[in-house]
Amino acid sequence: MNEFFEPVTVGKLDLPNRLFMAPMTRSRAVGGLVTELAAEYYAQRAGAGLIITEGIQPSVIGQGFIGTPGLHSPEQVAAWRRVTDAVHDRGGRIFAQLMHSGRVGHPCLYPDDALPVAPSAIASGEQIYTADGLLDHPTPRELSEADIAATVGDFVAAARNAIEAGFDGVELHGANGFLIHQFLCGSANARTDAYGGSIANRIRFAVEVVAAVSDAIGPERVGLRISPRNPNNGIRERDSAELYDALVEALAPIEPAYLHIMEWDRELTQRIRAAWPGTLVLNPYAGEQQSTPDYAAAALREGLADAVTLARFWLANPDLVERVRAGGPYNPVDPATFYGGDHQGYTDYPRLEQ
């Protein structure tokens, strides 16, 4: 799997390997603050060419799950500073994933039982895990044009906070049916103004966020994650090929550090690879099977991307790079400890030498 060990450039960063850590929500923040344990967790994984953090809410209303951290207050910046310092001390690099979940939220997460916000008042049809068990996502409140401008501003402020907290850059979460994806897709976006209807209108919010954040912190520090045709969180794309053609064309002149595809459809990956002039990062999809380092290396060998991300393999193997070099073995992942809890299933996965 020598493909992983060719250096690669992302923005202005020279990275020693192409095996990146995919973003993973772990729901272990306390009051929106990451803990000391998070610093240890990420530092253990500093061997990744690039770490992309768990989804982080850029604003109070951007939160979609219990126990997720934010980047919209000075306390949150200080808490993240411990994480970025710990990763940098071990020689790693780390981008913050900014995730506004839009309609994938719940009043129990917000002050005054506010409704989550979205391009249109269309519920996801899915459920959220809360302290009271599984509850339906409510019908969200439709954002006004002024709200949309303010939301772009929230992304910008959070990106500036990320840089202040010592991150090497930010990844904007445009995948998995969260806010940016909701704007892209007609099944969640029924607006009749400049942000809905035609493809040119539906990509507007995504492009505005990427452009504004790039203006604020430099495009070389900005990535965007997309998940073409992925039906997560009630998304039903009907025009994926044309939609992402238009998005890629509009984003290219901004020259962000990378585009990150969470893959669902190999043909769409190939199409975007051919059209995207910049660095492409791929989270390869292996159908019912979990993607493995072998499978990810094959994607690099085929020239599908410049770097690959794995999620669960990094979760369970803090020293994944050493294990790949050694040809394994790999720790199995424990899904019961994905979300919430303590160090178990978080910082106690053993390294090879243990």
Ligand SMILES: Cc1cc2nc3c(=O)[nH]c(=O)nc-3n(C[C@H](O)[C@H](O)[C@H](O)COP(=O)(O)O)c2cc1C
């Ligand atoms: C526990 C867990 C949490 C996740 N949280 C996020 C997240 O916060 N943001 C995101 O973009 N993707 C998230 N994902 C999706 C992963 O980044 C990845 O796309 C998916 O797990 C498939 O990759 P894998 O086969 O290597 O695990 C999560 C996945 C897992 C397993």
